[in-house]
Amino acid sequence: MLEVDHISASYGNIQILWDISLNVKEGEIVTILGPNGAGKTTLVKTILGLLHPNSGSIKFLDKRIDKLPTYKIVNMGIVLVPEGREIFPKMTVYENLLLGAYGKEAEKNKDQSLEMIFQIFPILKERRKQLAQTLSGGEQQMLAIARGLMSKPKLLIMDEPSLGLAPIIVQKIFRVIREINEKGVTLLLVEQNVHRALEIANRGYLLEAGKMVLSGDWNELLANEYVKKAYLGL
Amino acid sequence: MLLAISPPILIQIIVWGLIVGCIYVLLASGLNLIFGVMKVVNFAHGEFMILGGYISYSLSIFVGLNPYLSIFVSMIVVGVLGVIIERVCFHQILGTSKLNELILSLGLIYVLQNTMSILWTDYPVLINSPFESRVLDWVIIIGITMLIMTGFYILIRRTKIGRAMRATSQNRVAAMLMGINVEHINMLSFGLGTALAATAGTLLAIITSITPYSGEIPALKAFTIIILGGLGSPLGAVIGGLGYGLIESVAVTVLGGTWRDAVGFIILILVLIIRPMGLFGEKEI
Numbered sequence: 001m002l003e004v005d006h007i008s009a010s011y012g013n014i015q016i017l018w019d020i021s022l023n024v025k026e027g028e029i030v031t032i033l034g035p036n037g038a039g040k041t042t043l044v045k046t047i048l049g050l051l052h053p054n055s056g057s058i059k060f061l062d063k064r065i066d067k068l069p070t071y072k073i074v075n076m077g078i079v080l081v082p083e084g085r086e087i088f089p090k091m092t093v094y095e096n097l098l099l100g101a102y103g104k105e106a107e108k109n110k111d112q113s114l115e116m117i118f119q120i121f122p123i124l125k126e127r128r129k130q131l132a133q134t135l136s137g138g139e140q141q142m143l144a145i146a147r148g149l150m151s152k153p154k155l156l157i158m159d160e161p162s163l164g165l166a167p168i169i170v171q172k173i174f175r176v177i178r179e180i181n182e183k184g185v186t187l188l189l190v191e192q193n194v195h196r197a198l199e200i201a202n203r204g205y206l207l208e209a210g211k212m213v214l215s216g217d218w219n220e221l222l223a224n225e226y227v228k229k230a231y232l233g234l
Numbered sequence: 235m236l237l238a239i240s241p242p243i244l245i246q247i248i249v250w251g252l253i254v255g256c257i258y259v260l261l262a263s264g265l266n267l268i269f270g271v272m273k274v275v276n277f278a279h280g281e282f283m284i285l286g287g288y289i290s291y292s293l294s295i296f297v298g299l300n301p302y303l304s305i306f307v308s309m310i311v312v313g314v315l316g317v318i319i320e321r322v323c324f325h326q327i328l329g330t331s332k333l334n335e336l337i338l339s340l341g342l343i344y345v346l347q348n349t350m351s352i353l354w355t356d357y358p359v360l361i362n363s364p365f366e367s368r369v370l371d372w373v374i375i376i377g378i379t380m381l382i383m384t385g386f387y388i389l390i391r392r393t394k395i396g397r398a399m400r401a402t403s404q405n406r407v408a409a410m411l412m413g414i415n416v417e418h419i420n421m422l423s424f425g426l427g428t429a430l431a432a433t434a435g436t437l438l439a440i441i442t443s444i445t446p447y448s449g450e451i452p453a454l455k456a457f458t459i460i461i462l463g464g465l466g467s468p469l470g471a472v473i474g475g476l477g478y479g480l481i482e483s484v485a486v487t488v489l490g491g492t493w494r495d496a497v498g499f500i501i502l503i504l505v506l507i508i509r510p511m512g513l514f515g516e517k518e519i
Contacts, residue, residue, distance in 0.1 A: 048411065050407065050410070069410075069415070069417075070410040070411065071410055071413045071414055071415045071416070074410075074411060074412065074413035075413045079411070080411050082407075082408065082411060086405055086407065086408040086411070087405075087408070088400070088401050088404045088405055088408065089404060089405075090400075090404055091397075091400065091401070091404070095397060098394075098397065099397060099398070099401050099409075099412045099414075100412060102394075102398065102412045102413045102414055103413040106413075147412075151412070151413065
């Protein structure tokens with residue numbers, strides 16, 4: 001479904017990503033692991049066209065997307081729930097959700113999506129008339145995920161959805177991620193929380209200092225000595 | 235001091251303040267929209283306004299169109315020109331550096347002024363109202379401003395495209411991630427902003443004469459108003475515009491005409507000392 005093929009990317013003169021390849025197949029949950037500053041967010045930005053790679057190619061559903069503007073990529077079905085939520089603070093929860101359904105395809109299914117979202121996140125239904133900036137951190141993250149789902153994604157990329165949230169909310173978010181996947185949405189999950197991520201993912205990639213150092217099935221990665229030592233504290 | 239003024243004169247001051255305030259509201263709202271969405275300070279905004287005035291003037295002279303109806307034609311012409319200028323000029327340099335944007339919009343002032351000077355000469359022109367009664371003109375000016383601002387409000391608040399404009403102004407990257415073509419939104423916002431300026435220009439040319447250079451001072455005042463009201467705050471632009479008109483009108487009567495242009499800037503400095511985010515602006519988080 002998504003094929004990232006030997007890409008390199010930089011901010012100005014500083015190269016961040018070195019020869020990265022990865023692929024996501026339909027129906028999977030794939031996770032990108034790695035410490036702070038490894039280039040995970042840069043990789044995600046490159047997939048979404050917010051940054052264009054210097055070399056290599058990115059294909060989605062067999063079409064090249066690495067030169068397309070972001071809005072076209074989004075309308076093809078790759079949707080990002082960005083790091084730090086990035087909600088629209090001075091709009092209501094409802095308006096934020098409507099913006100998720102901005103694309104033509106998503107707009108047609110708007111009512112259906114809303115119903116589904118209010119079922120998953122009843123709190124958002126309660127708060128739909130509130131300004132998004134008045135929500136708590138956990139609620140904002142739920143809104144960001146819900147807004148992503150409103151876009152009817154074929155591939156949903158989540159960048160650190162658990163960052164800065166209380167454990168009980170993290171638990172809920174991960175439960176939702178699994179639920180979304182069961183509804184047929186393919187997921188690419190960027191996480192620092194290695195243990196939790198590998199619990200729900202089919203496969204994972206480990207990114208360090210802008211290079212892909214390891215990849216494999218979830219159980220292979222969990223059993224890997226290096227991962228155990230460096231990330232799981234075992 | 236105000237108490238010493240007789241009631242009829244007081245009413246006149248207030249009415250005049252409101253009329254001028256209407257023009258400021260239209261001008262400042264357009265400027266605010268452009269700044270909000272594109273984060274570009276369009277110094278040439280006053281010239282778009284005057285161009286709108288000239289187009290309405292020509293329509294009323296050569297076509298015989300009622301100037302109040304010509305507002306809507308002028309709006310479209312200037313709006314389309316705004317879209318083209320955004321595409322050809324601003325679009326090319328957006329995000330390169332603030333200085334480029336600044337020089338470009340300053341340069342546009344002179345390009346537009348000289349073009350207007352060639353087309354309409356430097357002699358002051360006035361649009362003659364078809365109505366005998368000045369009071370009727372005032373009522374129409376206030377009515378048209380309310381009509382246009384209501385339409386603007388509905389567009390921004392209630393339509394999909396308005397929602398996309400607000401989203402882009404609040405968080406540009408997030409707007410892109412919603413599948414919004416933000417370049418398209420830039421273009422529309424610039425067009426809409428300059429169209430609003432054109433309406434202000436037509437009303438200005440109905441109440442007083444204009445030359446190609448009449449746009450500079452009102453544009454500066456519109457900047458003052460959106461800073462006073464809080465950058466990006468639509469309500470701030472409306473209340474700021476009306477308030478500015480009223481204060482200016484009072485100042486001219488009480489202190490004399492030489493104070494007309496200075497008084498607003500004095501207020502601006504005072505407000506910024508007390509409330510740096512503007513009257514309706516919010517603190518940066």
